[in-house]
Amino acid sequence: MNPLVVPLTDHPDPTAAPDELVTRAEADGHRPRFHFVSPAGWLNDPNGFSHWNGVYHLFYQYNPLKAVHSRIHWGHATSPDLVTWTDAPVALVPSDSADAPDADGCWSGVLVDDHGVPTLVYSGRRGDQELPCVAVGSADLTEWTTDAANPVISAPPAALELTAFRDHCVWPHPGGGWRQLIGSGIRGQGGTALLYESPDLRSWSYLGPLVVGDSGDRETTADDWTGTMWECVDMFRLEAGAGESETVDPDVLVFSAWDDGVTRHTLYLTGRYSGTEFERTAAHRLDYGGRYFYAPQSTLDARGRRVMFGWLQEGRTDAAAEAAGWSGVMSLPRLVTRAPDGTLLQQPVPELETLRRDHVRLGGFVLTDGERRTGLTRGDQIDIVADLQLEPGAEAELVVRATADGTERTVIRFTRPDDPHADVTLELIRTASSLDPTVDATPRSGPIRQVDGHIRVRALVDHSALEIFANGQPLACRVYPTRTDAHGVEFVGLRGRAQVHQAESWRMADIWHAPRRLWPEL
Ligand code: DQQ
Numbered sequence: 001m002n003p004l005v006v007p008l009t010d011h012p013d014p015t016a017a018p019d020e021l022v023t024r025a026e027a028d029g030h031r032p033r034f035h036f037v038s039p040a041g042w043l044n045d046p047n048g049f050s051h052w053n054g055v056y057h058l059f060y061q062y063n064p065l066k067a068v069h070s071r072i073h074w075g076h077a078t079s080p081d082l083v084t085w086t087d088a089p090v091a092l093v094p095s096d097s098a099d100a101p102d103a104d105g106c107w108s109g110v111l112v113d114d115h116g117v118p119t120l121v122y123s124g125r126r127g128d129q130e131l132p133c134v135a136v137g138s139a140d141l142t143e144w145t146t147d148a149a150n151p152v153i154s155a156p157p158a159a160l161e162l163t164a165f166r167d168h169c170v171w172p173h174p175g176g177g178w179r180q181l182i183g184s185g186i187r188g189q190g191g192t193a194l195l196y197e198s199p200d201l202r203s204w205s206y207l208g209p210l211v212v213g214d215s216g217d218r219e220t221t222a223d224d225w226t227g228t229m230w231e232c233v234d235m236f237r238l239e240a241g242a243g244e245s246e247t248v249d250p251d252v253l254v255f256s257a258w259d260d261g262v263t264r265h266t267l268y269l270t271g272r273y274s275g276t277e278f279e280r281t282a283a284h285r286l287d288y289g290g291r292y293f294y295a296p297q298s299t300l301d302a303r304g305r306r307v308m309f310g311w312l313q314e315g316r317t318d319a320a321a322e323a324a325g326w327s328g329v330m331s332l333p334r335l336v337t338r339a340p341d342g343t344l345l346q347q348p349v350p351e352l353e354t355l356r357r358d359h360v361r362l363g364g365f366v367l368t369d370g371e372r373r374t375g376l377t378r379g380d381q382i383d384i385v386a387d388l389q390l391e392p393g394a395e396a397e398l399v400v401r402a403t404a405d406g407t408e409r410t411v412i413r414f415t416r417p418d419d420p421h422a423d424v425t426l427e428l429i430r431t432a433s434s435l436d437p438t439v440d441a442t443p444r445s446g447p448i449r450q451v452d453g454h455i456r457v458r459a460l461v462d463h464s465a466l467e468i469f470a471n472g473q474p475l476a477c478r479v480y481p482t483r484t485d486a487h488g489v490e491f492v493g494l495r496g497r498a499q500v501h502q503a504e505s506w507r508m509a510d511i512w513h514a515p516r517r518l519w520p521e522l
Pocket of ligand 1 (some may be wrong): 044045061072107108109124165167231232263294295
């Protein structure tokens with residue numbers, strides 16, 4: 001057998017009973033049913049996300065052996081519509097050979113079309129070092145052969161003292177050849193994206209840091225601190241939509257701020273990429289959930305849409321995840337567009353609406369102090385859309401995953417300051433989300449731009465996964481109610497006057513049916 005071909009020897013007999021890890025994961029009530037999850041075991045970053053010959057391909061950081069971050073493989077699934085997914089064979093497996101550059105893991109990377117040849121660029125891990133590697137795929141993207149020349153960059157740039165060196169953003173250079181960004185950090189300065197060029201994806205020349213952060217320019221506890229290393233850099237241009245005027249800042253650089261082993265949160269820079277520099281205008285938080293929407297990757301699909309996935313990390317202990325047999329949820333696929341002020345707007349792709357069942361609609365009503373209103377779909381697998389309008393000084397809540405006695409409840413709160421022009425604050429309050437004292441209950445919040453106090457909110461509840469979108473600004477998080485009756489949904493008026501112009505809800509259908517396999521076969 002060609003030693004460079006991914007070994008298939010670990011694959012069990014496809015007629016065998018479902019793997020115990022899969023059975024255990026499927027039995028867990030916290031496991032989402034309409035988000036993408038791995039068959040069982042561990043999942044983290046989305047990788048190689050692309051729309052190839054009309055099929056969406058989602059690869060992901062995967063440990064099929066155990067729900068822990070170790071010996072990372074590349075899982076793979078395909079979808080015609082970003083809604084339902086079919087597992088494909090594991091794409092990359094850490095090498096059996098101890099001196100191979102990916103002996104200890106195949107970390108994050110991308111898929112590019114090298115003149116018709118599907119090609120992965122990823123970080124091979126050996127010991128505590130990560131170096132860029134390449135693998136080429138069969139025409140159907142199911143068999144991958146790692147390159148004999150791996151690693152294709154033998155060491156990080158010697159002149160810099162770096163905190164880390166991994167993850168890749170690769171694109172064809174308009175003048176021919178390729179450009180690549182590798183996530184990194186310069187010790188004593190801040191995170192960075194290092195720029196390389198190549199004629200063939202195999203031999204790379206270092207051009208310099210594209211842009212460097214300043215880890216000392218704000219408190220390290222700030223939720224927009226840029227960290228000491230940038231993971232999973234993803235740079236793209238957002239073309240102006242029909243009827244929109246061109247912006248002077250067409251480019252976006254997304255990165256995940258990391259610090260000494262701690263995943264902090266995801267940020268993006270707006271600005272202009274000019275070939276060797278990224279002239280930044282501003283930095284923004286990508287998702288108010290912080291580390292709960294991490295390491296995102298996006299692609300341009302055949303319809304010209306920028307679609308993004310991120311990793312919704314766990315909020316329960318490592319031991320609890322391991323006992324459950326699975327860890328990590330992929331966000332819903334998000335459509336990313338640009339607001340007139342140059343910031344990003346995000347919303348779930350409209351295809352997900354095909355999962356909606358049993359429509360409920362509430363007409364307009366007013367919430368004043370202490371008033372409560374129920375009537376929307378109850379459950380742990382629901383989609384809620386509401387048009388709210390808060391008067392200055394008003395405060396109102398949408399409560400989900402609530403028990404009738406209120407001992408468990410997850411609160412989405414909107415607060416409009418007295419100043420009519422000030423942003424509304426969106427808060428996720430998880431202090432009563434779970435009676436389990438070991439799960440994370442720290443709050444999440446951020447400002448929402450508004451006109452006349454209008455907030456269009458969408459809340460997608462999928463067991464432990466919760467994604468909120470308020471006027472296009474997302475907040476992703478995880479919640480772990482212990483009570484099986486934590487299905488209640490209600491609006492609550494806290495202060496002032498809030499008008500609910502309309503509210504709708506649906507039960508969401510499952511996307512997973514047949515038992516899945518840790519080592520999927522074709
Ligand atoms: N996860 C990967 C890395 C990346 C990190 C390893 C971000 O490539 O830097 O599984 O979550």
